[in-house]
Amino acid sequence: MGDKNIPGENRPSDKYLGVCFETQGSPASLHHQGLPSITLAADTIYSQQTVFTFQSGSAA
Numbered sequence: 389m390g391d392k393n394i395p396g397e398n399r400p401s402d403k404y405l406g407v408c409f410e411t412q413g414s415p416a417s418l419h420h421q422g423l424p425s426i427t428l429a430a431d432t433i434y435s436q437q438t439v440f441t442f443q444s445g446s447a448a
Contacts, residue, residue, distance in 0.1 A: 411438040 413426030428434050 409438070409440060411436050 414423060415426070417423040417426045
């Protein structure tokens, strides 16, 4: 078991506990003009890159 508590939980973290980040378009784009379209036309190539940066320890 880990030695740090999970934020918002009153229990320690578990070994191998993970998190999943899924890049998505905003579903609100379907209902609001002015937001980027999330519709992909047939035979259109979709490419997306998301970069996350993490730092351990205390922030300066």
